[in-house]
Amino acid sequence: MANLKFDTQKIKAGYDPLQNNLAISPPIYQTTAYDFKNTEHAQNLFTYKEAGFLYTRVGNPTVNFFSERVKALDGAKNAVAVGSGMAAISYTLLNLAAKGGTILASPYLYGGSIDAFDRLFPELGVTIKLTDAVLDSEKLEAEITDDVKAIYVESISNPNAYLLDIDAISEVAHKHGVPVVVDNTLATPYLYRPLEHGADIVVYSATKALTGHGNIIAGLILDNGDMSLYTKERYPQFYEPIVMLQGKSTADIFPDNFFIFRATLVYLNLLGAALSPQDAYLGIIGLETLSERVAKQTKNAEKLVKYLESSPAVEWVRHPSAKDYKFKALADKHLTNGGGGLLSFGIKGTPEQEETFINNIKLFHYHVNLGDARSLIVDSPNTTHSELTDEEKVLADIPSNLIRISAGLEDADDLIDDLEQAFKAAGLI
Ligand SMILES: *Cc1c(COP(=O)(O)O)cnc(C)c1O
Numbered sequence: 258m259a260n261l262k263f264d265t266q267k268i269k270a271g272y273d274p275l276q277n278n279l280a281i282s283p284p285i286y287q288t289t290a291y292d293f294k295n296t297e298h299a300q301n302l303f304t305y306k307e308a309g310f311l312y313t314r315v316g317n318p319t320v321n322f323f324s325e326r327v328k329a330l331d332g333a334k335n336a337v338a339v340g341s342g343m344a345a346i347s348y349t350l351l352n353l354a355a356k357g358g359t360i361l362a363s364p365y366l367y368g369g370s371i372d373a374f375d376r377l378f379p380e381l382g383v384t385i386k387l388t389d390a391v392l393d394s395e396k397l398e399a400e401i402t403d404d405v406k407a408i409y410v411e412s413i414s415n416p417n418a419y420l421l422d423i424d425a426i427s428e429v430a431h432k433h434g435v436p437v438v439v440d441n442t443l444a445t446p447y448l449y450r451p452l453e454h455g456a457d458i459v460v461y462s463a464t465k466a467l468t469g470h471g472n473i474i475a476g477l478i479l480d481n482g483d484m485s486l487y488t489k490e491r492y493p494q495f496y497e498p499i500v501m502l503q504g505k506s507t508a509d510i511f512p513d514n515f516f517i518f519r520a521t522l523v524y525l526n527l528l529g530a531a532l533s534p535q536d537a538y539l540g541i542i543g544l545e546t547l548s549e550r551v552a553k554q555t556k557n558a559e560k561l562v563k564y565l566e567s568s569p570a571v572e573w574v575r576h577p578s579a580k581d582y583k584f585k586a587l588a589d590k591h592l593t594n595g596g597g598g599l600l601s602f603g604i605k606g607t608p609e610q611e612e613t614f615i616n617n618i619k620l621f622h623y624h625v626n627l628g629d630a631r632s633l634i635v636d637s638p639n640t641t642h643s644e645l646t647d648e649e650k651v652l653a654d655i656p657s658n659l660i661r662i663s664a665g666l667e668d669a670d671d672l673i674d675d676l677e678q679a680f681k682a683a684g685l686i
Pocket of ligand 1: 341342343344367369370411415440442443461462463464465474475476627
């Protein structure tokens with residue numbers, strides 16, 4: 258399976274009909290728990306001497322089909338699916354900063370991540386420092402102190418389509434023994450595979466383009482299987498004896514997979530944001546068309562960018578295909594399948610005209626999702642990124658006139674007509 262191409266893997270990886278009564282569509286294991294065959298079997302499962310399923314919060318076959326498939330698409334070694342993108346992010350960072358510490362984070366992030374960093378993590382003894390040094394690896398290196406437990410970035414960021422140089426960031430992080438965590442939600446493995454660029458851990462909101470139909474909330478944590486970065490000095494949590502493991506540590510039990518094992522055993526198990534088998538199934542169906550969807554979304558985004566760049570109602574446009582894109586060289590090198598469906602633009606005119614524009618949109622959906630089959634439009638500074646302080650908005654480069662679009666799968670001409678009539682209604686053209 259490993260030598261098959263991406264588009265074959267997205268249909269086949271992680272699921273074998275031969276093991277499942279020859280069913281071509283993966284069965285939904287709608288079960289809470291799994292019988293023990295006898296007391297020895299129960300003991301073996303509890304002590305991880307034998308692989309198997311116990312209880313759906315910590316493992317389910319349908320959920321595994323889903324995580325195994327994404328694992329193959331990303332070229333990862335280990336994976337776990339969880340109940341949301343936020344659970345994937347929180348569990349990952351808590352697992353790395355279990356004893357407290359600092360996470361250096363990109364300021365170009367999903368609004369909910371920044372909200373968690375400002376409000377939840379400090380309560381748990383974790384400091385998250387947003388720093389634009391992620392744009393300059395020399396500056397970043399100067400910020401990696403002994404207290405730093407991870408560097409956290411988005412590969413393509415929301416809402417400005419910033420593109421970070423994960424190779425450069427990983428190089429300086431590894432010099433100091435610190436892993437790089439990449440939220441690859443916007444890119445999906447179709448556009449970008451962070452582990453091939455030196456990242457150690459990838460997290461997803463599988464709610465978005467990865468599954469792409471606006472019908473589930475789901476998340477994933479993946480890693481590259483290299484546990485050598487997690488030293489006893491910086492990450493003692495992996496080496497502590499655990500009663501339930503009969504005094505062994507997570508590193509003793511799974512020397513090649515203790516990062517995700519501990520994330521599952523401690524955070525998924527005890528905080529409990531499990532993915533349901535039904536939603537995992539919908540996710541698997543979504544993955545089957547990942548390339549086709551993201552390729553069409555990219556095409557539609559490119560047509561919208563051309564239209565917006567020529568419109569007198571628009572101040573600026575941000576997308577990898579835009580004329581004055583900030584990260585052109587990096588995009589040409591790394592985004593060989595295109596720049597994706599996310600774009601943003603600055604609307605000319607007063608805030609009232611912006612409101613009239615939004616209120617006159619008919620075809621685009623006005624809501625907070627991304628990567629859906631339907632095209633979405635949203636005034637990010639007032640909605641998706643309203644949690645950010647004014648300083649955070651400046652740092653994140655989110656001007657107040659920013660409008661975000663997630664291009665869907667419609668005919669681009671209809672989308673352009675919709676924008677045109679709404680600009681007219683607002684008196685902008
Ligand atoms: C939506 C999103 C999240 C959060 O994911 P949920 O599945 O909604 O919890 C995290 N990161 C990015 C980039 C997102 O777009």
